[in-house]
Amino acid sequence: MKLGIMGTNWITDAFVEGALNSKEWELTAVYSRTLEKAYAFGEKYKVENYFDDIELMAASDVIDAVYIASPNAMHYEHALQFLRHKKHVIVEKPIFSTVAELEDAHKVAKENGVYLFEAARHIQEPNFKILQDSIQKVGKLHGATLAYMNYSSRYDNVLAGEEPNIFSLKFSGGSLVDLGVYPMYTAVALFGVPEKATYFATKLRTGVDGGGPVIFEYPDFTVTILHAKMSQSFLPSEIYGEKGTLVINPLTGIKEIKYIDNHTKETEDLAMPTIPNDMEFEATEFARIIAEQDTLAYEDLEDLSKQVLQISNDLRHQNGIWYKVEQ
Known part of the structure; x- marks a missing residue:
């Protein structure tokens, strides 16, 4: 399966390594705010496609799915761009800032026949x-x-x-x-x-x-x-x-x-x-769910993600912690 990535930090490197080790994925595209950073990340993986425009990457046919590791507050906006172009989306935890964002993104994923995962690897x-x-x-x-x-x-x-x-x-x-x-x-x-x-x-x-x-x-x-x-x-x-x-x-x-x-x-x-990189297991499972269209396993992960995010939101609010996107 053809994988693109957003975010070029250590967690992205670890996920890419795990995905490649699983033999279920190939890294075909890298996005960064500058092409220079994208090239610097992708060279060692011999990636052929580089983007500094998210919409162009989302609309391209060089990826089937994207792994998003941008700053937390930007996950929702970035995920929607890819979901609307019928790309599967894997978002590094925490998946979104609010439950409302999560529910809307899953609605968009269903409308476009693709999957949305939270990368809670353990x-x-x-x-x-x-x-x-x-x-x-x-x-x-x-x-x-x-x-x-x-x-x-x-x-x-x-x-x-x-x-x-x-x-x-x-x-x-x-x-x-x-x-x-x-x-x-x-x-x-x-x-x-x-x-x-x-x-x-x-x-x-x-x-x-x-x-x-x-x-x-x-x-x-x-x-x-x-x-x-x-x-x-x-x-x-x-x-x-x-x-x-x-x-x-x-x-x-x-x-x-x-x-x-x-x-x-x-x-x-x-x-x-x-094994040295335990992200291989989540990469393998996400690829399996997509390939087999395992709706039951997917819905279990969707429910778990929503339950944890709801608790997280409630605990923050107990302590007067409201994110900018909530204000």
Whole structure:
């Protein structure tokens, strides 16, 4: 399948590498605001088509699908341009700023007979599937702690008085949508939508959140989510119940899943060996869904994406965080 890309940062490079490793995709076009940047990115992949005009790329026949990794606030506008030209669209998480944008974009995708995906890569990992299948081992659930805290070098820019995109209301940034999205996806994929969600955000002078604990309340247990871009944590994640505990490390690119029995204290290693670039799995799954027109799998991903975005929106608003596109 012919793939074009928007955005030439490290995450795009990683996705392209994973897509090519899957053998399901070929990189045929690169967009950047300047052709110089587009050439610089695409040369090593021997790409033949370069664009500095989004509409021209969207209307061309050199791509079947596009991967979008532009600033968060621009995802919606960029996705619509490609969807209207009947191109499949893969958007790096967070897919959009609001649920209204998501619903409208999916409507446009359906009208044009194409697919719209959120690239939340970790839920496609084989070890995540193993984790899903292993939940029953802990017995009656008592709760979980899901941790993903990673100090951002761009937080140094915030401390220096600057406002990088990922810490800007104008560009729909903040820790919750950048890192918190991973444990939120994990919780909703494993346990469903919580009855109540509460966020104790640390707000930065730029107006977005730098991190903080999130509590998901379910009928019989709670899930604590720890995320931040202004701090670093080395904690594993855990799911605990009457029979035992599952220890997961790290939460994305899972390398270790251990089940520890409450009574015997015996440990069972459940994880399978990993590969260098786990984006290969989502690239493979997206290509499969498109090729097989697997409507059920697609709708499951659509629902999950909407559920996580709705929770994210609600948690931001609890803390008075409203993006420019919402104002």
